[in-house]
Amino acid sequence: MPAYAYTLAGQHWQFGDLKTLLARATPLRSGDCLAGVAAHSAEERVAAQLALAELPLTTFLNDCVVPYESDEVSRLIIDSHDAAAFAAVSHLTVGDFRDWLLSDAADSATLAALAPGLTPEMAAAVAKLMRLQDLVLVARKCHVTTAFRSTIGLPGRLSTRLQPNDPTDAPAGIAASLLDGLLYGCGDAVIGINPASDSVPAVCDLLQMLDRIIAKYAIPTQACVLTHITTTLAAIERGLPVDLVFQSIAGTEQANRSFGIDLALLAEGRQAALSLGRGTVGDNVMYFETGQGSALSAGAHHGLDQQTCEARAYAVARHFQPLLVNSVVGFIGPEYLYNGKQIIRAGLEDHFCGKLLGLPMGCDICYTNHAEADQDDLDALLTLLGAAGCNFIMGVPGGDDIMLNYQSTSFHDALYVRRLLGLRPAPEFEAWLQRIGIGDSGMLPAAFAAVLPGSR
Amino acid sequence: MGEQLPLVADDPWSVLRCHTTARIGLGRTGASQPTRHHLAFQLDQARARDAVLTPLDVTRLQAELTALGQPAVLLRSAAAERRTYLQRPDLGRRLGSESAARLASLAADGEPADVALIIADGLSAPAVQMHAVPLLQALLPQLPAAWRLAPLCLVEQGRVAISDEIGAVLRARLAVILIGERPGLSSPDSLGVYLTYGPRIGNTDAGRNCLSNIRAAGLSYAAAAHKLHYLIGQALARQLSGVALKDEAPEMVEVGRQEGTRTGCFLLGADEQPSG
Numbered sequence: 001m002p003a004y005a006y007t008l009a010g011q012h013w014q015f016g017d018l019k020t021l022l023a024r025a026t027p028l029r030s031g032d033c034l035a036g037v038a039a040h041s042a043e044e045r046v047a048a049q050l051a052l053a054e055l056p057l058t059t060f061l062n063d064c065v066v067p068y069e070s071d072e073v074s075r076l077i078i079d080s081h082d083a084a085a086f087a088a089v090s091h092l093t094v095g096d097f098r099d100w101l102l103s104d105a106a107d108s109a110t111l112a113a114l115a116p117g118l119t120p121e122m123a124a125a126v127a128k129l130m131r132l133q134d135l136v137l138v139a140r141k142c143h144v145t146t147a148f149r150s151t152i153g154l155p156g157r158l159s160t161r162l163q164p165n166d167p168t169d170a171p172a173g174i175a176a177s178l179l180d181g182l183l184y185g186c187g188d189a190v191i192g193i194n195p196a197s198d199s200v201p202a203v204c205d206l207l208q209m210l211d212r213i214i215a216k217y218a219i220p221t222q223a224c225v226l227t228h229i230t231t232t233l234a235a236i237e238r239g240l241p242v243d244l245v246f247q248s249i250a251g252t253e254q255a256n257r258s259f260g261i262d263l264a265l266l267a268e269g270r271q272a273a274l275s276l277g278r279g280t281v282g283d284n285v286m287y288f289e290t291g292q293g294s295a296l297s298a299g300a301h302h303g304l305d306q307q308t309c310e311a312r313a314y315a316v317a318r319h320f321q322p323l324l325v326n327s328v329v330g331f332i333g334p335e336y337l338y339n340g341k342q343i344i345r346a347g348l349e350d351h352f353c354g355k356l357l358g359l360p361m362g363c364d365i366c367y368t369n370h371a372e373a374d375q376d377d378l379d380a381l382l383t384l385l386g387a388a389g390c391n392f393i394m395g396v397p398g399g400d401d402i403m404l405n406y407q408s409t410s411f412h413d414a415l416y417v418r419r420l421l422g423l424r425p426a427p428e429f430e431a432w433l434q435r436i437g438i439g440d441s442g443m444l445p446a447a448f449a450a451v452l453p454g455s456r
Numbered sequence: 457m458g459e460q461l462p463l464v465a466d467d468p469w470s471v472l473r474c475h476t477t478a479r480i481g482l483g484r485t486g487a488s489q490p491t492r493h494h495l496a497f498q499l500d501q502a503r504a505r506d507a508v509l510t511p512l513d514v515t516r517l518q519a520e521l522t523a524l525g526q527p528a529v530l531l532r533s534a535a536a537e538r539r540t541y542l543q544r545p546d547l548g549r550r551l552g553s554e555s556a557a558r559l560a561s562l563a564a565d566g567e568p569a570d571v572a573l574i575i576a577d578g579l580s581a582p583a584v585q586m587h588a589v590p591l592l593q594a595l596l597p598q599l600p601a602a603w604r605l606a607p608l609c610l611v612e613q614g615r616v617a618i619s620d621e622i623g624a625v626l627r628a629r630l631a632v633i634l635i636g637e638r639p640g641l642s643s644p645d646s647l648g649v650y651l652t653y654g655p656r657i658g659n660t661d662a663g664r665n666c667l668s669n670i671r672a673a674g675l676s677y678a679a680a681a682h683k684l685h686y687l688i689g690q691a692l693a694r695q696l697s698g699v700a701l702k703d704e705a706p707e708m709v710e711v712g713r714q715e716g717t718r719t720g721c722f723l724l725g726a727d728e729q730p731s732g
Contacts, residue, residue, distance in 0.1 A: 197667075
């Protein structure tokens with residue numbers, strides 16, 4: 001077991017164990033202060049980063065930050081580790097790993113081959129040594145493509161989840177936001193509703209409605225009602241048309257249990273969705289959401305810092321070959337990410353770690369009204385994630401989610417970042433937009449003119 | 457000045473706003489939001505920020521509860537003021553020492569209860585100020601006399617999980633907390649209700665049921681009370697709450713409310729609507 005310590009100008013900094021070292025090395029955020037695991041001074045933080053930089057990557061295979069015996073996520077990480085893939089970097093320290101990732105030796109193909117050889121803790125550790133530009137540059141080299149009825153994550157593409165939430169799940173309200181989003185070119189990652197109630201009949205109605213809209217207008221996308229996996233399973237049992245199975249996940253067994261799930265239940269959900277065979281260009285059927293702070297929020301962080309916990313959630317996600325993984329970065333509130341600066345860094349860390357581990361990462365670039373953040377912070381993270389090659393972002397009418405009470409990216413924001421960086425929608429969806437006559441002009445195509453009030 | 461036509465027109469489908477309060481059909485200048493919609497957003501966000509920081513008027517609320525025949529036990533969480541509350545949810549989940557002692561001595565004199573009703577400011581005191589009393593007015597007459605109610609509690613700087621401590625101290629089988637939800641741009645006054653069977657410190661959210669968005673343009677008092685009555689009854693009868701307890705309440709037919717004339721999905725034909 002290596003000693004987790006560093007001596008700086010005569011001062012000896014001692015870190016009790018691996019998780020303490022990781023926590024102390026983490027750039028400042030309120031959640032780690034809340035958990036009592038943050039560095040006590042700026043110098044202690046850098047001392048920890050220096051110690052971390054000298055740590056061999058193999059350390060993470062021998063020293064579990066959450067005990068193997070008591071945590072099924074730890075067991076999944078260790079048992080599914082691909083030693084052959086890891087061989088390419090197995091001789092490196094964390095600091096050398098950063099240099100290697102930024103070097104030209106680490107091209108897209110090399111990084112894709114490496115992904116199964118990396119553990120979440122390795123990704124989290126190197127992220128702690130990186131500046132924002134490192135997180136952007138390396139993530140941009142990682143290409144992760146997934147598919148169901150559209151293909152998401154191709155280079156030069158940026159997809160959007162159309163999020164037409166309504167405070168009472170009113171069909172007409174949802175339809176109005178949904179159509180608005182389509183007319184702004186949004187919805188190629190998924191049309192995903194957060195239902196106001198977890199009621200099984202209400203969820204079934206929404207599933208049926210989305211299925212019929214997608215079929216009627218032949219939209220090459222997938223639908224999702226973001227409800228607990230047990231509710232989705234109940235809907236599948238009732239014969240409802242389910243494209244994607246949604247679930248919030250976290251990085252420890254105990255945190256997942258607080259969500260009412262475990263790995264076996266996720267496997268059951270995936271099998272149920274696969275059995276329906278509804279994908280046309282691919283069979284990635286899971287949609288996961290995550291976010292720094294969720295494990296601490298459930299009192300299930302085991303003394304880990306929140307960024308490392310978050311990366312461990314990606315090991316859970318990776319196991320189920322998801323279509324979409326979405327870090328809902330600013331949703332959780334100021335006790336975990338206090339301000340725009342902390343939200344921006346966390347969003348880039350999550351995107352980087354997820355991509356490095358081989359996940360189709362998107363980001364709900366967002367903030368709440370009790371956080372010290374505003375639209376300027378949202379713009380900064382949106383632009384950075386666009387440059388980093390983020391697979392998808394949210395599309396919410398005017399950026400104001402009237403059901404979940406928070407601010408996310410708008411349909412306009414998606415157009416902005418596509419225009420700024422020359423990014424295009426998923427190819428199948430792009431062809432549909434052209435076919436049906438949706439462009440930048442804001443004109444109303446004939447197919448939809450007939451449905452406006454007063455036109456029939 | 458205000459009568460002039462804007463330089464950038466709204467979208468031709470902006471008439472769909474009759475169906476939603478979402479910001480749809482805004483139009484675009486290039487790819488971007490027109491100035492007037494951008495500034496309307498900024499104004500609403502400023503108001504929501506202000507709502508987070510507005511304190512609860514305890515005196516006024518207590519007077520209204522007393523008039524309802526439900527004077528509340530006044531309590532405070534361990535978070536002394538708003539900024540601490542925002543950064544330390546752990547403190548908002550526990551009673552302050554003085555309040556804990558007072559509640560304990562009150563409970564020592566009382567009987568065990570079926571339901572402990574609790575009101576807390578949460579992240580929007582204006583939501584609680586506006587909706588807690590009307591919701592109780594709709595709910596209380598529906599509760600069977602056989603259900604024993606613990607004394608109503610009103611908590612400042614409280615979070616959802618403070619209902620675990622209060623419910624446990626009051627020896628209640630079920631804790632029901634009415635709490636101000638995080639303000640949204642168009643809903644700075646949204647009330648939520650959380651139910652926890654077997655309240656005790658350390659419960660997780662998987663063990664709770666939630667009703668949210670109780671406000672004028674959201675879930676009505678009558679509909680919320682109807683669902684609450686159902687959920688409380690189910691939780692007490694089945695001795696559980698959380699993911700195992702689904703809201704399968706039969707839909708209520710409300711007279712004189714929009715849901716009576718709830719429009720279907722206009723993107724689908726009359727024969728294509730979900731069956732329900």
